[in-house]
Amino acid sequence: MRFLAWVASLICAVNLLIGRSFSWLALAIVVVCFTVVVQRYLFSVSHLWMQDLYVWLNGAMFMAVAGFALLRDDHVRVDIFYRPAGIRTRAIADLIGVVLFLLPFTWVVYTYSLPFVIRSWGYREASANVGGMPGLYILKSFILAFAALIALQGIAMAIRSVLVLSGNSELVPESIRYRTDQTPADHTVGGL
Numbered sequence: 001m002r003f004l005a006w007v008a009s010l011i012c013a014v015n016l017l018i019g020r021s022f023s024w025l026a027l028a029i030v031v032v033c034f035t036v037v038v039q040r041y042l043f044s045v046s047h048l049w050m051q052d053l054y055v056w057l058n059g060a061m062f063m064a065v066a067g068f069a070l071l072r073d074d075h076v077r078v079d080i081f082y083r084p085a086g087i088r089t090r091a092i093a094d095l096i097g098v099v100l101f102l103l104p105f106t107w108v109v110y111t112y113s114l115p116f117v118i119r120s121w122g123y124r125e126a127s128a129n130v131g132g133m134p135g136l137y138i139l140k141s142f143i144l145a146f147a148a149l150i151a152l153q154g155i156a157m158a159i160r161s162v163l164v165l166s167g168n169s170e171l172v173p174e175s176i177r178y179r180t181d182q183t184p185a186d187h188t189v190g191g192l
Contacts, residue, residue, distance in 0.1 A: 001163060005171040008159040011152045012071055012175040018149065019068020025061035029054050052133040063142040067149030070157070071175065087164055087178045095161035098154045106151035113143040 032054040039045045069075055082093060119125075120137040127133045156176055163172050172178075 001166065001168045001171055004159045005163060005168075005173060008156040008163075008176060009173040011156040012173055015067040015071045015149060015153050015156075016175065019065045019071065022061050022064035023068070025057050025064075029057045029061065032057065048129050048131040049127075049133045052127050052129065056133060056136075056139050060139060060142050063146035064149070066146050067153040070150060070153040087169065090178055091161040091164040094157050095165070098158045098161070102154040102157075103151060106147045106154065110144060110147040110151075113140075113147070117141055117144055 032050060036047075036050050036054065039047070039050075082090060085093070117137070117140045120140045124134075125136045125140070127136055156173075160172050160176050160178075163169060164178070
């Protein structure tokens with residue numbers, strides 16, 4: 001069981017590192033978007049590659065931080081029943097949700113996007129706009145990263161559920177412990 005707890009801890013550390021790193025893209029998006037607006041409306045200058053850039057940064061950020069959001073429990077959840085439920089009930093709900101919904105979803109996303117991404121890499125796809133950004137194939141690769149990071153965090157959630165249901169809840173990594181205070185999440189994972 002300690003090995004499972006270590007694996008969950010490792011997955012959470014990966015998603016925490018990637019999430020913290022890629023969340024800085026939000027600032028870059030704001031700066032690039034602001035620059036595009038200022039150039040267009042004050043100087044009547046427009047660079048299509050900059051317009052592509054902030055859209056692409058947005059897509060990369062949201063796909064890369066999806067696992068981090070799942071780690072922090074930031075995804076939308078109808079918790080009319082979940083929030084007041086006991087820890088064992090939450091563990092059962094999470095285990096069923098991960099096995100029946102999350103992992104199959106990530107498998108479908110990965111399976112159907114892989115040929116799409118391979119084809120894009122094959123001809124080094126760039127923006128469809130003349131004067132746009134090169135390297136669209138790199139952005140499309142984030143679809144695979146999205147599926148992998150969400151699946152990994154789902155596995156960490158399943159491990160948490162197994163540890164709780166087996167009576168080893170003390171082994172659950174701090175970053176993914178169930179909250180027992182019956183209040184909305186405070187989202188302070190890892191000192192954020």
